[in-house]
Amino acid sequence: MRAALATLLVAASGMLAAADFPYDVPYVPTPPPVVDELLRLADVKADDYVMDLGCGDGRIVIAAAKKFGARGLGIDLDEDLLVEARANAEAAGVTDKVSFARQDLFKTDLSPATVITMYLLPSVNRRLKPELLKLKPGTRIVSHDFDLEDWQPDAKSTIRKNAFLWIVPAPVAGVWRITTEAGPNLPAHSYEVEVRQKYQEIDGHVRGQRVSAGLWQPRLEGDKIAFVIVDSQNRIGESAPAGSPPEASLYFDGRVEGDAMAGIVRRDVGNARTAARWRAERVKS
Amino acid sequence: MMLLSRVARATLAAAFGALLALPAVAAQPGAAFPEVPTPYLPSTTVAVEEILRLADVKPGDLVVDLGSGDGRIPIAAARYFGARGYGVDIDGKLVAEANENARQAGVADRVRFEQKDVFQTDISNASVVTLYLLSGLVNRLQPKLLKEMKPGARIIAHDYPFEGWTADRTVNISKTYYLYVVPAQAGGRWRLATQLPEGERIFDLDIKQDRQKVSGGARVQGGFLPLFDAQLAGDRLRFVLVDEQRALHFEGRVNGSLLEGSVRMGIGNAEVTRPWRATRVLGAGDEG
Numbered sequence: 001m002r003a004a005l006a007t008l009l010v011a012a013s014g015m016l017a018a019a020d021f022p023y024d025v026p027y028v029p030t031p032p033p034v035v036d037e038l039l040r041l042a043d044v045k046a047d048d049y050v051m052d053l054g055c056g057d058g059r060i061v062i063a064a065a066k067k068f069g070a071r072g073l074g075i076d077l078d079e080d081l082l083v084e085a086r087a088n089a090e091a092a093g094v095t096d097k098v099s100f101a102r103q104d105l106f107k108t109d110l111s112p113a114t115v116i117t118m119y120l121l122p123s124v125n126r127r128l129k130p131e132l133l134k135l136k137p138g139t140r141i142v143s144h145d146f147d148l149e150d151w152q153p154d155a156k157s158t159i160r161k162n163a164f165l166w167i168v169p170a171p172v173a174g175v176w177r178i179t180t181e182a183g184p185n186l187p188a189h190s191y192e193v194e195v196r197q198k199y200q201e202i203d204g205h206v207r208g209q210r211v212s213a214g215l216w217q218p219r220l221e222g223d224k225i226a227f228v229i230v231d232s233q234n235r236i237g238e239s240a241p242a243g244s245p246p247e248a249s250l251y252f253d254g255r256v257e258g259d260a261m262a263g264i265v266r267r268d269v270g271n272a273r274t275a276a277r278w279r280a281e282r283v284k285s
Numbered sequence: 286m287m288l289l290s291r292v293a294r295a296t297l298a299a300a301f302g303a304l305l306a307l308p309a310v311a312a313q314p315g316a317a318f319p320e321v322p323t324p325y326l327p328s329t330t331v332a333v334e335e336i337l338r339l340a341d342v343k344p345g346d347l348v349v350d351l352g353s354g355d356g357r358i359p360i361a362a363a364r365y366f367g368a369r370g371y372g373v374d375i376d377g378k379l380v381a382e383a384n385e386n387a388r389q390a391g392v393a394d395r396v397r398f399e400q401k402d403v404f405q406t407d408i409s410n411a412s413v414v415t416l417y418l419l420s421g422l423v424n425r426l427q428p429k430l431l432k433e434m435k436p437g438a439r440i441i442a443h444d445y446p447f448e449g450w451t452a453d454r455t456v457n458i459s460k461t462y463y464l465y466v467v468p469a470q471a472g473g474r475w476r477l478a479t480q481l482p483e484g485e486r487i488f489d490l491d492i493k494q495d496r497q498k499v500s501g502g503a504r505v506q507g508g509f510l511p512l513f514d515a516q517l518a519g520d521r522l523r524f525v526l527v528d529e530q531r532a533l534h535f536e537g538r539v540n541g542s543l544l545e546g547s548v549r550m551g552i553g554n555a556e557v558t559r560p561w562r563a564t565r566v567l568g569a570g571d572e573g
Contacts, residue, residue: 033532036552044553067553159513160527216458230331230459249331249458269334270342270365 023077025121027056030144035063037157038142041165042115044068051075051113053105053120053128058085058098060117065094070115075103110135119144133199137170137256138222151199154221169200170223170256175284180250180265183276191229192283202227210234216249223256225263234267252278323419325379327354328443331459333361336441339456339464340413342366349373349411351403351418351426356383356396358415363392368413370396373406409433417443424448431496436469436539437519450496453518468497469520469539477503477535479548479561488526490563499524522546535561 030038038060044050046069052060055074062085064070076082085100110116110131116139120128129148132141143164147153153164175194182188193215195204204215206229216228234248254263259282266275328336336358342348344367350358353372360383362368370392374380383398403426408414411434416423423445430440442463446452452463472494478487488503488510497518502511503526515524522544523536537546542565549558
């Protein structure tokens with residue numbers, strides 16, 4: 001559901017004459033299968049707060065409330081559509097869960113949202129992107145038809161139209177000192193890792209004598225982080241098979257909270273698998 | 286020597302393999318490149334672990350290693366995951382060593398090694414096949430693996446992937462590991478019937494298949510609906526048809542000339558699921 005942002009010129013859309021059309025984004029209702037697909041992609045749950053930017057007749061937040069029990073707020077600049085949206089919410093029996101407001105999305109506090117849905121235009125998405133990146137890590141954003149340019153979607157559905165999902169990544173760039181606790185067959189150790197980040201795409205370099213390599217299989221999803229360090233000396237003192245270097249791959253899983261991370265590190269496979277806790281602090285941004 | 290140093294175990298005199306498998310080529314001197322025999326360089330512990338992780342080995346699996354060297358992969362599969370293992374190698378000394386290693390690891394009742402050419406090896410019961418062979422050999426093995434292994438069986442290739450077959454998953458940990466899931470035969474023409482809330486619906490499906498890649502559509506009265514997000518993983522097929530106001534999410538299993546599963550529509554508490562079933566009208570190879 002796209003609609004209604006007065007701050008930009010209509011010229012952005014090119015397909016409508018400015019005189020006919022007072023808003024930045026024309027109103028094109030989202031077809032029902034796409035509404036379903038957006039909510040499925042966002043994995044909406046009962047405890048979510050869904051904000052629809054350009055809500056039109058309110059169908060997305062109403063569907064989120066009715067089918068998933070979520071709460072929602074729809075904003076639009078077109079008062080006629082808001083009247084319709086409120087009537088639709090009443091007919092659907094979800095007025096206790098959803099509300100609608102005449103509001104410019106660029107003047108709206110998006111921080112309460114756990115899910116943001118939008119069907120805007122590329123130029124509007126571009127302006128919105130920095131605001132979206134400031135949201136709480138883990139916030140899901142779904143967009144119909146238009147992407148966020150160089151911010152790659154975390155998931156994509158091509159059912160009839162393109163629908164994209166982004167998960168706001170925690171900021172993790174900088175130098176981190178990772179400390180693993182001792183576990184069964186797992187010596188305590190600390191690693192210094194330099195992490196580079198572009199949106200949710202991360203890579204890293206492990207500094208130190210024992211490891212001089214990248215982070216393998218790095219993944220960041222909201223505040224959840226995972227990566228593998230291959231430590232060339234982790235197997236010292238054990239009986240490594242002949243001809244095999246004493247290296248071990250250490251699987252890190254954890255969560256980011258500001259300048260700290262914490263989680264579980266695992267080693268080995270099957271019935272030999274062991275685990276210990278790890279934590280990290282950012283020593284340089 | 287980069288190439289050789291990256292190649293681990295495996296020991297198939299690939300040139301012998303070529304002679305056995307492709308006599309027509311061998312009969313014309315100079316017609317084919319003489320293939321470099323795969324040298325024996327054991328997989329590291331890290332590599333063995335990544336291979337078993339990526340294959341998601343379970344106690345019920347039979348893990349077959351083609352070019353098994355000292356046997357470390359099938360032995361680790363048995364020892365750490367309770368699976369059964371089998372390995373072949375062209376080098377008789379390594380085979381003897383592997384059998385001895387299995388005995389010492391206490392898994393000789395579940396793991397066996399034989400001196401054999403990979404092309405002569407029965408892999409029809411393998412649920413996991415692991416390969417660390419040079420690329421020419423990997424690719425000549427591809428048709429055999431696709432033909433003889435069961436749908437859903439997994440293949441892990443180390444460093445040298447198949448050509449023309451996109452891996453279902455790729456993992457980079459020091460080296461590159463490729464997971465391939467053997468696809469069922471889903472291509473062809475199917476007549477699908479399902480009882481939707483509004484009544485019975487028939488869809489005539491046309492499915493095109495290249496390994497695990499599937500595409501196509503459904504002929505319905507008055508038109509053609511494309512298959513969206515069509516995916517085949519082993520014998521499990523899924524696709525979406527969008528008719529008018531809703532998306533129909535089909536999931537099912539291919540079982541020879543029968544396809545059966547459930548179709549889901551709507552979301553949240555408005556989600557409805559119904560069974561569906563399709564029978565093969567024409568096989569992939571039968572279309573004019």
